[in-house]
Amino acid sequence: MKDIRIGVIGLGYLGKHHARILSQLENVSLKALIDEDFSIAESLSSQYGGKAFNDFRDAIELVDAFVIATPTSSHYSIAKECLRQSKHLFIEKPITLNSKEAQELITLSESMGLIIQVGHIERFNPAFIYAKKRIKNPLYFESERLSPYIERAINIDVSLDLLIHDIDLILTIMREKELNTTIKEISAEGLSMVSQKTDYVLAKIRFNSPVTAVLKASRIAQDKRREMYIYGVDSYLILDFSRQKVTEFNPEDKTFKDIDLNNNEEPLRVELSSFIHSIMNNLPPIVTAQEALQALQIAERVNQLTGA
Structure with missing residues (x-):
């Protein structure tokens, strides 16, 4: 089976750790590191591989899935566009700012047959x-x-x-x-x-x-x-x-x-491994978007x- 091609959007405190672990996991090919501050993306790209971008849209064709580790206020808009481009998603918690946005993402992902796992670590x-x-x-x-x-x-x-x-x-x-x-x-x-x-x-x-x-x-x-x-x-x-x-x-x-x-x-390593396992085997994630919605x-x- 081919490796899951993945990109990380948002390379702040959590995003850096996502990049580090994904660069080490089996069955994963880290293809894109994305941050509004391009210098951060470049620096981490030199450490962990993958191409540096300052806009996730430029990396759409390179990946099968994205990790979204941006500020919560941007989760909905980024996730919605990625789902429309048929990408599986790992979204850091909370899934969105409000339950209305979360429900829209759930409905869209279900209609597209895509996985959303939420980062309740x-x-x-x-x-x-x-x-x-x-x-x-x-x-x-x-x-x-x-x-x-x-x-x-x-x-x-x-x-x-x-x-x-x-x-x-x-x-x-x-x-x-x-x-x-x-x-x-x-x-x-x-x-x-x-x-x-x-x-x-x-x-x-x-x-x-x-x-x-x-x-x-x-x-x-x-x-x-x-x-x-x-x-x-x-x-x-x-x-x-x-x-x-x-x-x-x-x-x-x-x-x-x-x-x-x-x-x-490391719990984050186990968490990301479970996300990759869900994609590769077409299984529901351990932390579903619906469960994240209930907590929200x-x-x-x-x-x-x-x-x-």
Whole structure:
């Protein structure tokens, strides 16, 4: 089978890592590196191969698929044009700025028979993979996703930047356990401190199932923190996504034990490999656009409640 020819659009913080990994993967031919700043594209092209461009339209004929790692505000317009040119897409999260745009992309991709995978990278974190298998009857989720101020992230609300990760993870576990993911009640509060968008948010979600979730996200924290606490009928797990670590509480002897996950593989590498596998085998991606849309819709409701 021929290698999948791929291009990366947007070579900022995440795009550079996409380029690095794609240049190393089997069954992949990195053909194009695209950025509005042509000097960045040229520099990475000399490192990883592929031709440098400052406009993705000039690379259309060279590739079978694109990674879109541009600012969220441009996801929809770029993705729509790429789909119309019959290209499979990996779109960094959030899929788009709003659910209307996301639904349009889903409809278009389905009509064209094309794959869209969305970059909810924590799905590929070893800590989450373990927890998804281990937890049997989840009842209560609590998450903290905190980050120091980063200039590149302030063009969208923190609910779309950070909180959406944990929304997606909770929905994923609930779907796997065949629990009702529709919302019974949601409340949220937030504030802006360093941008024109919401920088801190605290949300509580009660689903039409036994599950409740309390989620906190901030980009004005002193230290980076990515943790989730999952309480089940007979289990309690603490997930540290940054350290890819799980601590499990044993209710019988009331002790905590660190779980040896024995997996040091880079989640982004696993994520991109799964995208290539989906294209080569014409399989649905692990993170579908429809699932990304559901997480986005909840994040939008949080934004409405916080006045974003």
